[in-house]
Amino acid sequence: MSVLTQSKEDYLEAILVISLEKKWVRVSDLADYLGVKMSSVATGIRFLAENGLVNHEKYGYIELTREGIRVAKQVYARHKTLYKFLHDFLGLSEPVAWRDACRMEHVLDAKTMKRLLKFLEFIETCPEGEPLWLSNFHSFLKTGKRPEPCLRREK
């Protein structure tokens, strides 16, 4: 499949996300969701339709094709991973984390995405739940101080 631009990936992801809630996705939904005009959506969707990523009849609903779903899910997965890192780990607010995740999702190397995922996995699979150093970091963010001296290996 031809390489998609950032904008096209955004359209695909938006269709997926909207369709998680709305059953039918229309041009106006996408325009609202992405903050662009309907005419811009129309242009973008035409391209995606011509390239077999969406089905769309004039004045009708928009639907992802099998291939479109595949791509959209990839993009959405990257978005969620980045969001988790920015929001759950770095503690950024929901809107900032969501927007930055959206901007990062198109530019990062696959290796970087994988590595971030590894990092989140490292935290989440900690045998004792949230690791102490992470609590310490979050409290460091709030107070500017370390709540405890750094941890040492258990004796």
Place this chain on the structure above:
Amino acid sequence: MSVLTQSKEDYLEAILVISLEKKWVRVSDLADYLGVKMSSVATGIRFLAENGLVNHEKYGYIELTREGIRVAKQVYARHKTLYKFLHDFLGLSEPVAWRDACRMEHVLDAKTMKRLLKFLEFIETCPEGEPLWLSNFHSFLKTGKRPEPCLRREK
């Protein structure tokens, strides 16, 4: 000052970086460094000159103005912070980390940059040097296994 595009920020940063080594910066240096043609550099530089960010006489050397230096240093600082996170912390290779940092540096919210900086500070100011959990993470990256059970608070 007018808001600069990603491309313009890249030109400014590149001038700064090159001038750290070369004393004189020329159009060809920038073209090599950024992987674009000289004609593209010429266009970009003209804009920057018109907006008081660089000095450049036809067929001459390129120099940042005071304002240009200010902006370039900001961009470079973001780049270095991101690089440190991607390379030193996540353990990504130098080229991947450098390139992704370059892509991220233009899109992240100031809050996100600050927060990343905080995180790096949290690690670097650990009283005992590199925290054990970080070593554990790096070894987790290599082996896929945790070298130790998670740390507990000292008794």
Place this chain on the structure above:
DNA sequence: TTATAATGTTAGCGTTGTCTAACATTGTTC
């Protein structure tokens, strides 16, 4: 059912930023 509102499409424009090709200047070498 007809007027109006909402929605969707198309054409055409502006911006950004790259490129190629042609031309201009400067540097180098004999």
Place this chain on the structure above:
DNA sequence: GAACAATGTTAGACAACGCTAACATTATAA
């Protein structure tokens, strides 16, 4: 200093992607 190489500039094309304005279709409500 003449010829050639290296470097720099300009003009013009193209791609992406947003926009406005005008028009087309569909939905809604009187």
